[in-house]
Amino acid sequence: MREQKKKKLLVWIGAIVIAFICLSPFIWMLAVSFAERPDFLASAETPYVFTLQNYRQIIGTKDLHVMDYFKNSLVVAFVVTVLAVTIASFAGYAVSRMRFRGKMVIILGVLAVSMFPQISIVGYLFKLMTTLRWINTYKALIFPYVAWVMPISLWILISYFMQLPMDLDEAAMVDGANRIQALIKIILPLSAPGIFSTSLLVFISAFNEFMFALMLTTDYHARTIPVGIALFEGLHGQIPWGQMMASSAIASIPLVILTLIFQRYIVQGLTAGALKE
């Protein structure tokens, strides 16, 4: 029993340490975003003064374009999620339930693609998008993102589709439904949790993507919020930390809320993506 107590104590100490590690940078971001000046820790002469001015400035100053970047990120991530999950559902259904030649080649090919580093395609993509005159448009981001998230989307969806009994859609087809109807009316509704997990992970990774967006956009017409924050200069030289942290808070809070609410689905998606053989 003494050991039981010792273990309990260790777990509580561990929990406190983890909370400190995980939360302090997040709280620091919020603290600076609400501070009148970012150097409040420098000395006693610079006390912490609470203010909303940073948020007011980045929302109210059109020339900073923070809200444009945010909107671009939301639009791109949303369209990518819808397209990627739709396309991956069709493909995942074909792979998990239909017989055809070259199945293994296609699956292994798509999975091998996930090993490529982004750097190995970004230069060529830049040239391609320049030729197409797509630079600085949503299209230039949406299509590469959909391709880029395909391996993980397929991986998760296939692992969900495989869990459903094969006779389900066969029974439906005996009743006169065709393949597409079996997919839409039976398989998709039953895999709703898997589709939701996939959608969350795709949305988050599209929202966060940096290298392609940095290379393929030039201004607020298509620039996403990660690039906007990375290149944030403010209007008057000198790093405007307060505004930058307020922009960072606006960029991360939707994701943090999504993650906290749908924790279970995200964890399922991540483990399905990694642990299925």
Place this chain on the structure above:
Amino acid sequence: MPAKLGRGAISSSSSEAGLAYLLLAPVIILVGGLILVPVFGTLTLSFFRDVSFLPPVKFIGLANYRRLLSDPNFWYSAFVTVMFALVAVFFETVLGLFYALVINEKFRLRGIMRAVVLIPWAIPTIVSAKIWQLMYNFNYGLLNYLFVHFHLSSHPVNWLGTPLSAFTSIVVSDVWKTAPFMAILFLAGLQSIPAALYEAAMVDGASMFQRFWNITLPMLRPIIVIALIFRTIDSLRIFDLIYVLTGGGPAGSTTSISVYGFKLYILGDFGYGSAVSVFTFVLILLFTIMYLKMGRFQEGMKH
């Protein structure tokens, strides 16, 4: 009715394959056109001299690769990348395991703790890079404030100012961001270990630490190997964090190969940049093969 069924069954074998290819077509077109074609395009470009402001584009055979072999900055960035992957993945694994062990225990705040652990994972990498950049600030960053106030250091540390401290800073920020991913995988592993094993060990009087060494770690090993592969591949392509946190500095000392290649592209040197990119991919491939071989070797040892 039976006749109709029979016809359907016959035609299904040929039309079924057709439908399957149709369902797969968008994936094949997108992945082929926007990933495979660019990868081969990059490979092709690496044999050309292609500098934006110095036309024309010219075939130069292996010249870019010869330049690569004798470019000390390139080899340095390859070294930084491999060191980063080894050190960061090691600490991620240790910290991730610690997170997983704690949130696997039944205690009152378990639900909240599981959410707390996910927060660093949920924050965009660029945002976390900026947060850490400000935390490392020499004059008013949180880290120097804590270090000086708790007497861990007599004077403020110039975190991003020297090569070694900048490298350490990158590792710390990266571990913070990615340990949650490890923790989630390990937690799934911990939950699949049968409770009976622990009960039997407790009957035999095994202590908490003995149970950890003799049951938990060996049972987790397959998942640890998978997690190591995933994270090593990912770390070898590190870009976002370094590009924003240090920009590859001071004086190029924290430049990873992805950052190096990207900067070549930005300068307009697409030929040489492509050669660097090809090498990045080859490096990842080598590590993956090595891990898989080691995995198989371990399997062999067991039998």
